[in-house]
Structures are given as structure tokens and as C-alpha cells.
Amino acid sequence: MNRIDSLFQNKKAQILSVYFTAGYPELEDTMKIIETLDKSGADMIEIGMPFSDPVADGPVIQESSKIALGNGMNLDLLFKQIKTLRQKTQIPVILMGYINPVFRMGMEIFLNKCQHAGIDGLILPDLPAEEYEEHFKSLFEERGINNILLITPQTSDTRILEIDNLSRGFIYVVSNYATTGGQSDFSSNQLSYFRRIKNLNLKNPLMIGFGISDKKKFNTVCEYAAGGIVGTSFIQALNEQGKIEKKVGEFVQKFKEVL
Amino acid sequence: MKNFISDSKGYYGEYGGAYIPEMLRHNVKELGDIYFDLINSDGFQKEYRNLLKNYAGRPSPLYFAPRLSEYYKANIYLKREDLNHTGSHKINNTLGQILLAKYMGKKRIIAETGAGQHGVATATVCALFGLECIVYMGEVDIERQQPNVKRMEMLGAKVVPAKSGSRTLKDATNEALRDWIANPEDTFYIIGSVVGPHPYPDLVAYFQSIISSELKEQLVEQNGDENPDYIIACVGGGSNAAGIFYHYIDNHKVKLIGVEAAGKGVNTDLNAASIKNGHRGVIHGSMTYLMQDDDGQIIEPYSISAGLDYPGVGPLHAWLNDSGKAKYIEATDQQALDAAYRCARLEGIIPALESAHAIAALDIMSFNTNDVIVINISGRGDKDMAAYIDSLKYLNNYE
Numbered sequence A: 001m002n003r004i005d006s007l008f009q010n011k012k013a014q015i016l017s018v019y020f021t022a023g024y025p026e027l028e029d030t031m032k033i034i035e036t037l038d039k040s041g042a043d044m045i046e047i048g049m050p051f052s053d054p055v056a057d058g059p060v061i062q063e064s065s066k067i068a069l070g071n072g073m074n075l076d077l078l079f080k081q082i083k084t085l086r087q088k089t090q091i092p093v094i095l096m097g098y099i100n101p102v103f104r105m106g107m108e109i110f111l112n113k114c115q116h117a118g119i120d121g122l123i124l125p126d127l128p129a130e131e132y133e134e135h136f137k138s139l140f141e142e143r144g145i146n147n148i149l150l151i152t153p154q155t156s157d158t159r160i161l162e163i164d165n166l167s168r169g170f171i172y173v174v175s176n177y178a179t180t181g182g183q184s185d186f187s188s189n190q191l192s193y194f195r196r197i198k199n200l201n202l203k204n205p206l207m208i209g210f211g212i213s214d215k216k217k218f219n220t221v222c223e224y225a226a227g228g229i230v231g232t233s234f235i236q237a238l239n240e241q242g243k244i245e246k247k248v249g250e251f252v253q254k255f256k257e258v259l
Numbered sequence B: 001m002k003n004f005i006s007d008s009k010g011y012y013g014e015y016g017g018a019y020i021p022e023m024l025r026h027n028v029k030e031l032g033d034i035y036f037d038l039i040n041s042d043g044f045q046k047e048y049r050n051l052l053k054n055y056a057g058r059p060s061p062l063y064f065a066p067r068l069s070e071y072y073k074a075n076i077y078l079k080r081e082d083l084n085h086t087g088s089h090k091i092n093n094t095l096g097q098i099l100l101a102k103y104m105g106k107k108r109i110i111a112e113t114g115a116g117q118h119g120v121a122t123a124t125v126c127a128l129f130g131l132e133c134i135v136y137m138g139e140v141d142i143e144r145q146q147p148n149v150k151r152m153e154m155l156g157a158k159v160v161p162a163k164s165g166s167r168t169l170k171d172a173t174n175e176a177l178r179d180w181i182a183n184p185e186d187t188f189y190i191i192g193s194v195v196g197p198h199p200y201p202d203l204v205a206y207f208q209s210i211i212s213s214e215l216k217e218q219l220v221e222q223n224g225d226e227n228p229d230y231i232i233a234c235v236g237g238g239s240n241a242a243g244i245f246y247h248y249i250d251n252h253k254v255k256l257i258g259v260e261a262a263g264k265g266v267n268t269d270l271n272a273a274s275i276k277n278g279h280r281g282v283i284h285g286s287m288t289y290l291m292q293d294d295d296g297q298i299i300e301p302y303s304i305s306a307g308l309d310y311p312g313v314g315p316l317h318a319w320l321n322d323s324g325k326a327k328y329i330e331a332t333d334q335q336a337l338d339a340a341y342r343c344a345r346l347e348g349i350i351p352a353l354e355s356a357h358a359i360a361a362l363d364i365m366s367f368n369t370n371d372v373i374v375i376n377i378s379g380r381g382d383k384d385m386a387a388y389i390d391s392l393k394y395l396n397n398y399e
């Protein structure tokens, strides 16, 4: 069974998914970060495939992508680095990135490599749901890879239902009108948006992401969704002085503490 | 749903489409659902045509260039988009898009700009309609197109520097898209070329098509035949070329030539010849030719001309190229400078550096003495005086 699907079957609340950019801060940190996240108690991992022009990202993830590319990260190298992934951990792993490098490699070759490495899902924000359905859905399904689709405060209920039908694994609920990283507190508009989505009682579990910077905000989103996705604030934590293992461990701990 | 040239999903053959994150979908779809009918409505057409005539000063002249014709031994006409209000073809598009924004009730306008011509044209129509205007511009371009930065500011626009990547047009477009993601409700994005997700390439090409509808009439009047042998235009994103090609696409009597920027040479790392050196890929929401490395990372382009300094090209041109409906060649920085000086000295017209690339085709290609050639002078050279003055030493060759 797909590891994302079994995660959501076994755990219904407080699911913590953590995003980091492959090749950041150092080129060879990828497996170290994955293993430490797993050991520290994260439930799911999203590995960002860095891109030169990350239009949907805010300054922090933009900067990490630039540094990662400068370090020499690329798709071939990433697949090499995660070759031993499934000997080391069974945590669900998602690759997230922009469509151009994937098209450049060829979608089918890319999916084969994902399957081979034991990747459970993909988030490709600039591959629209329609294109996915028309051209790639069966390729994903044959390989047991979930395509995770996004919804935003502007997505209509009808479209949310369509996306729910097309999705497997979970639905990525973008918390706000913003690129990744918006930091202010949730507004009442955002909370009523979360409530609206929750009340649609979709088939797929919900994960809320963008701007979840601390435990308090994580707890809030957990009232409406199965869990939350943390990216920017994790990248910022990696940015600080100290050993990777220690930084990652302490970061995850903060989200695990019972307030 | 009907479209102008692309199919109902915004494709030209296999190029185009709308590869955008869900965060932009609502806005792009809202525009896609209404643009065709809105543009074709009587009210819109009346207002648009009036502005083109009485505000922008259209029709732009078609000018037979006697001394260039003599020099190159052919019949050379210049379509004078440089004489439009604000000094380039960009105003044709911004007048159209500001009307779309007005009919859609948007209050805040954003735009990207390279050479600053689109930024100026956007700032101008925002002043005209009393709308807030934010223009994203790469830091490098802010430096090399200072006069246009000051013009935008005088017109009341806020110019925001784009500091990522090569700090040019691509990066300005990234920032504009990020702004639109963060401000989806009240904001209209006026894109400056036939690029971006569907419906932008289709609607920008339409707004620029006024160039070739005028050209047809003017050629009949001046030359007794609406078909020239060649139509030549420079290609950055490709909007002035799209406009002057528009009514001649599929007309086999007319050869359509697009000129890309070869920078320091198409075989060097410093060029912006996306059709020549690009591979199929997605940039700014559109499948097209894109300069990228083996890993699919976008390559930073280079051209002396800020308006051509873009690693992609409008999907319409990718399709025209593959189908053989148009041909694309390249001119280097040096060839463009040469052409600019020649045009200045022989016709008393200082072209924009972008347009100078189109004129350079006269040196690059060979023609017959009877050939009728129309070159789109997409803009005037005032904004490029710093670059032209920089090459003053070089000017001595002409003395």
C-alpha cells in the first residue's frame, strides 16, 4: 500500500509534514535530513526539487533553491542520493517541484525513477489538474504514485469536489493568498475558509500548508484538517548554526510538545 | 468558447496552454472566460478604437524609406510604431488590457517590464484611467533604461526592482506573478507580450493585430498590393511580431521573418535566441521554446536590448516556427548597433535597440531588387541613448 495512504489510515490528527529543499544547506544533507526527521517523529516528508524560477515561492524557499542549485543539486543527483531511502526508512516521502525539470527529463522516466526510489507522492503545482487528468493520471496510477493537488481560498466548491475526485492521498489546502512563507496570524477569513473546506466532508484527508510557522498555528490548522505542512520555518531553522541532526530534532520536538 | 488564433484551451499546436499553480487559476480563468466576448462587444470596440486613434495617434505611418532602399537595393517600408504615443507598439496592448481591467472592475494594476516601454505604456494608461500601478523591473534593466524608470515615476507608477536571477525581464515577470498570487482579488496583471498562460498570448496578439490590419490598407494605397514579399520584426516575447504577422499568417505570398537577439553570438553563452537555442519547456505558464540546461533549469539570457533579453518566446512563434509559417533568424548586439546607425544616418530615424535587430535582417539576408520588404520599427531609440552613446567610439566608422 502507498505509504501516504497508510499514514492517513492509521493516523487521523496532528499529522506533521515537513518540507525541505534538496541540496540545502549542503549538497549532501538530503539523506541526513530525511533520517533525522523520521527519527524525531515527523509523519511525512516533502523534498523540494530546486528550480531556477520558483514563481509560487516566497523569499526563504527561493533563496534555499538558489543555494541548492549553486551547490550543484539536480534531479539525477537527487535520485542517486535517495537510492537507499527505503532501506533506511518507511516514512512517506513526496517530491515537490516545478514542472519544467520534470518535462525535461520526461514524465515517464521521472515517474519510473520515483517508483524505483520509493517515492509515494508528487506535488507539481504548475501541472494543472486538467493536464494531469488528460495526459498523466494513468501513468501515476500504474506506478502507485499519488498526485497531490492544491486548493486555495479562491477555489470554488464545485472545483474542490472535482479535485477531490481526482486526488489520492490528501488534498493540499493552501492557507492564504500568498506565496510560501506568509507569516502573520491566521485571519478570521482564513479560519472561515478552513471551516468551509472541513464541512465539505471530502473523501480525501486535508493537510493545510503555507505560513504555518509555529506550534500554535499548527494546532489551529489541526482543528480543521488532518495536519499541517511546515516548510519556510523549517528552512529557516536549518539556516541556523549547529549540527543538522540537532537542528532538525529540536525543530520537530517543538511541534510535538503538548501545549 | 471562442478564441482569436489559439484553440479553446489556449494551444497553438502543442505550444501554449496554462501551466499555472492553482493560486493563479481563478484569475486566469476569470479572464479566459470573458475576454473574447468582451473584446468583441460594441462598447469595448468603440472605446478601444477611439483610444487608439485619438490617444495613441493611430494609424501609425507606413513610410517608404528611399535611402535604405537604395542602399540595400530593395523596396523597404518602415511601419512606424515608434511614432505612437509613449514611443512603441506596447501602447496598443496596454490600452486594450486596461479596458479589460476596467470592465472587470479591477482597481490595482501590475506589470513587468524589460526595456521599460511596456512599463511606461502601462503607467500611462493607469494615469489615464486613474488606477494604481506597480511595475516590476529587473535591477539590471533599471540601470540600463533609466529614462523610462523616471518616466514611469513621473506618471505615478511605483517601480519595484526584481533582484533575483539575472535581474532582467524574466525575473520581473516572476515578481509580477508572485504579486498576483498574493493579491488575487482586486488586481489585474497587464502582461507586456504574447507570453504567459492562456488567454494572454491570444489577447495580446489580438491587441497588436491593429498593426497588420493598418499595414494591409496602407500597402494597397502606396503600392497597389496588400502583400509585401517580406515582413520583418524583432522577437523578444514576440508581440510586435505577432501584431505585424497577424493578418498574414497562412498567406503564402508573404514571408514572415522574426529576428531574435543573438547577443554576443548564438554559439556563445551570451544570447537570447530562444527559438534557435531553446528546447520545449514551460516558462511563465506557457509551453514554448525555452533556453534551459539539461536539468530543466532556465538559462539566464543576454542581449544588449533589454526588451529582447528573455529566455522564452510566445507560444504562437514556437508554433509558427515549427510549422514553417514564419522563419526566425538572429542578429547580434553588433549587427543591431550597425543597423541602428545606418537607419539613423540614412533615414533620420533612431530606432529602439529592439527594432534595430529587425533592421539588421537587411544585412543578414539577401533580397531581390524588386522585393517589397516591410520592417516593423517597434519603438524609438530615446530610451537607448546611453547604450548608443557608449558605442560612440564605434560611431566613428560612420564619419
Ligand SMILES: Cc1ncc(COP(=O)(O)O)c(C=O)c1O
Pocket: B088, B089, B114, B115, B116, B117, B118, B192, B193, B194, B234, B235, B236, B237, B238, B239, B240, B241, B306, B307, B308, B352, B354, B355, B378, B379, B380
Ligand atoms: C521597442 C520594443 N520593441 C520590441 C520589444 C520586444 O517585445 P515583443 O517581442 O513582445 O514585441 C520591446 C520590449 O520591451 C520594445 O520595447
